[in-house]
Amino acid sequence: MSQHTEEEAPLSTTAERQAIVTSAGATPSKEWVIVTRGLKREYDMGGEIVRALRGVDIAVRRNEYLAIMGPSGSGKSTLMNIIGCLDTPNEGEYWLNGQLVSTMKDDDLARVRNKEIGFVFQTFNLLPRATALANVELPLVYAGISSSERRHRAMEALESVQLGERVHHRPNELSGGQRQRVAIARALVNRPSILLADEPTGNLDSGTSEEIMRVFEQLADSGQTVIMVTHEPDIAAHARRVVVLRDGQVASDERREKFTEKLGVAH
Amino acid sequence: MPLLEAVRLALQTIRVQKLKSFFTLAGVCIGVMFLITVVSIIDGMGRYMKEDLVGKLLAVNSFELRRRPNLNMGEMDPAIWEEYRRRRRLFISDLLPVVEALPEGTRWAQESENSVMAVSRYARPRSTRAIGIDGDWFAIKNVALTDGRPFTDQEMTQGENVVIIGPDMVERAFPGVDPIGRDLRIGTTPYRVIGITESRGSVFGISFDNFVIAPWRSPIRKLLNPEPQMIDAVVIQAENQTVLMEAQERVRGVMRTRHKLRPGMKDDFSMETSDSALEFWNKLEGYLLIAGVALPAIGLVVGAIVIMNIMLVAVAERTREIGIRKALGARRRDILAQFLVESATLSTVGAMLGIALGIGLAQAIAAATPLPASVAPWSIVVGVLVGAGVGIISGVYPASRASLLDPIAALRQE
Numbered sequence: 001m002s003q004h005t006e007e008e009a010p011l012s013t014t015a016e017r018q019a020i021v022t023s024a025g026a027t028p029s030k031e032w033v034i035v036t037r038g039l040k041r042e043y044d045m046g047g048e049i050v051r052a053l054r055g056v057d058i059a060v061r062r063n064e065y066l067a068i069m070g071p072s073g074s075g076k077s078t079l080m081n082i083i084g085c086l087d088t089p090n091e092g093e094y095w096l097n098g099q100l101v102s103t104m105k106d107d108d109l110a111r112v113r114n115k116e117i118g119f120v121f122q123t124f125n126l127l128p129r130a131t132a133l134a135n136v137e138l139p140l141v142y143a144g145i146s147s148s149e150r151r152h153r154a155m156e157a158l159e160s161v162q163l164g165e166r167v168h169h170r171p172n173e174l175s176g177g178q179r180q181r182v183a184i185a186r187a188l189v190n191r192p193s194i195l196l197a198d199e200p201t202g203n204l205d206s207g208t209s210e211e212i213m214r215v216f217e218q219l220a221d222s223g224q225t226v227i228m229v230t231h232e233p234d235i236a237a238h239a240r241r242v243v244v245l246r247d248g249q250v251a252s253d254e255r256r257e258k259f260t261e262k263l264g265v266a267h
Numbered sequence: 268m269p270l271l272e273a274v275r276l277a278l279q280t281i282r283v284q285k286l287k288s289f290f291t292l293a294g295v296c297i298g299v300m301f302l303i304t305v306v307s308i309i310d311g312m313g314r315y316m317k318e319d320l321v322g323k324l325l326a327v328n329s330f331e332l333r334r335r336p337n338l339n340m341g342e343m344d345p346a347i348w349e350e351y352r353r354r355r356r357l358f359i360s361d362l363l364p365v366v367e368a369l370p371e372g373t374r375w376a377q378e379s380e381n382s383v384m385a386v387s388r389y390a391r392p393r394s395t396r397a398i399g400i401d402g403d404w405f406a407i408k409n410v411a412l413t414d415g416r417p418f419t420d421q422e423m424t425q426g427e428n429v430v431i432i433g434p435d436m437v438e439r440a441f442p443g444v445d446p447i448g449r450d451l452r453i454g455t456t457p458y459r460v461i462g463i464t465e466s467r468g469s470v471f472g473i474s475f476d477n478f479v480i481a482p483w484r485s486p487i488r489k490l491l492n493p494e495p496q497m498i499d500a501v502v503i504q505a506e507n508q509t510v511l512m513e514a515q516e517r518v519r520g521v522m523r524t525r526h527k528l529r530p531g532m533k534d535d536f537s538m539e540t541s542d543s544a545l546e547f548w549n550k551l552e553g554y555l556l557i558a559g560v561a562l563p564a565i566g567l568v569v570g571a572i573v574i575m576n577i578m579l580v581a582v583a584e585r586t587r588e589i590g591i592r593k594a595l596g597a598r599r600r601d602i603l604a605q606f607l608v609e610s611a612t613l614s615t616v617g618a619m620l621g622i623a624l625g626i627g628l629a630q631a632i633a634a635a636t637p638l639p640a641s642v643a644p645w646s647i648v649v650g651v652l653v654g655a656g657v658g659i660i661s662g663v664y665p666a667s668r669a670s671l672l673d674p675i676a677a678l679r680q681e
Contacts, residue, residue, distance in 0.1 A: 086594060086674045107598045114596020125591045125678065129283060141272065142596040186595070 294570025618654020
């Protein structure tokens with residue numbers, strides 16, 4: 001154990017990460033875009049208490065490309081909702097880009113979602129009656145940006161995902177891969193701290209999935225922090241770091257190489 | 268989200284769902300339509316009352332000294348009628364003291380009228396209104412002649428048998444001939460026609476043009492009142508309101524003295540102004556407006572319930588959209604505003620349709636019946652505001668439901 005170099009060591013056990021997730025109450029330094037400390041989340045399902053998260057400690061550096069994996073019931077959706085500021089933990093701290101999100105109220109959470117997070121969903125979640133351009137403009141509308149500026153930035157975002165020719169098409173006039181690229185453009189248009197993707201290839205065929213994964217690859221290369229939640233190991237294998245949840249806790253947190261190696265063994 | 272954006276979004280929703288929107292709008296549309304129609308007709312009637320009816324009978328800045336008010340609108344207490352009936356008549360002997368008491372800047376006339384039969388050689392006998400006058404009657408009543416000449420002073424003081432007739436009498440008594448210089452027999456006495464007045468129009472389908480005017484001192488007065496020395500009214504016009512009040516006070520004093528009324532006793536004569544004649548109408552107009560507004564208001568309540576329902580359905584149908592918007596950073600108040608604006612826009616569009624239909628209906632009623640209609644600009648403003656108000660009120664509950672949706676649950680909605 002003591003012989004491990006930084007490169008080889010399991011990421012969760014590196015001293016630096018350990019220090020950052022255990023120093024409760026302290027504001028993490030700039031390089032840490034996400035820090036969770038002892039996150040717990042319980043649901044009351046008609047009298048029965050379901051403990052979805054039982055103390056999750058994760059630290060994510062800026063520019064990391066991370067996959068969160070786990071079987072259903074492992075708590076990965078709950079963790080994603082909390083990381084995405086759609087939900088708050090019952091206990092523990094969640095720091096996003098230097099802000100303590102876990103104690104925020106509704107309107108502040110909405111602001112953080114708008115500014116810091118770009119969502120990409122399995123079912124795309126585009127507004128069906130709006131054009132690609134209008135869909136991509138939506139986060140900017142809630143950011144209070146003027147309509148000419150909105151248009152300009154939305155066009156740019158659509159061009160960056162090679163959809164500059166299809167800005168006036170509605171979602172039902174686009175293919176699945178194109179829809180997901182519109183969703184990616186929408187997620188990126190407000191220059192968020194993290195791109196948060198929930199099963200981004202779940203509704204796509206394997207060819208289109210590869211295409212979307214290449215987009216993610218390029219984004220990660222260009223310095224965008226990407227967090228992807230998936231239950232498919234070969235999709236998770238595209239990420240550079242893989243966190244596996246089991247029973248509401250982090251079961252493993254490893255570099256991709258390590259993960260794929262184990263995957264190969266399993267196959 | 269900017270308001271304009273929200274309105275555009277709402278209009279787009281209406282465009283996409285035409286039929287549903289139509290049913291949604293129908294309630295508000297019909298409510299506002301009747302509101303506009305009723306208010307237009309009441310307003311038109313008011314204008315009619317003030318400008319045509321009372322305006323034609325009672326001149327500006329004038330009052331009429333009479334035994335009892337000439338214009339009695341609405342229900343009358345039998346006791347008041349009984350009191351009116353017992354009142355002493357006005358006599359020609361009252362005229363001089365009254366006229367002598369008048370302040371500077373006034374002029375006077377006196378008149379009596381009755382229904383009589385008039386006949387010429389050219390037509391069968393006709394019933395008409397005979398008016399016996401003296402003083403500046405034509406000037407005060409603002410009646411101009413279209414043909415012939417007015418009475419001379421001599422004709423007035425001598426009471427000569429001359430007559431000026433209204434346009435209806437020209438048609439009825441002298442069909443196809445020029446009446447000027449011809450004889451018209453009123454009662455048993457022949458009168459020479461010397462002038463024709465302009466038309467004074469009609470009110471509620473009743474012509475104001477069927478009359479003959481003769482000097483009161485002519486034999487006509489025997490037909491007008493039970494005793495030839497009686498007169499119906501002294502009309503006094505002042506150059507302004509101040510002089511009018513002064514004149515009223517002085518005339519009241521003279522008449523009270525002449526009728527030997529002690530202090531504390533009520534006047535046993537009336538001094539009627541256009542304001543006093545309109546008093547009843549003003550009261551009635553208030554009631555009519557309340558009724559006319561209350562009934563369409565029920566329609567608006569129904570419209571509001573429909574809109575609330577439709578908006579609740581819209582919120583349920585668009586739960587996922589709300590989830591998406593929230594995930595992208597919409598705050599509660601953004602969602603609230605979106606649905607409020609949508610509901611208000613929907614309702615305002617309905618109100619505007621209702622205004623257009625209401626104006627059309629009012630015009631149609633005015634064209635098809637003697638009821639007048641005039642669309643008051645304020646009623647249009649009120650219509651639009653009512654529409655927006657109904658939309659906002661009925662949108663509050665659905666919009667707040669939408670704004671309180673949990674984004675995670677909303678996103679999970681199929």
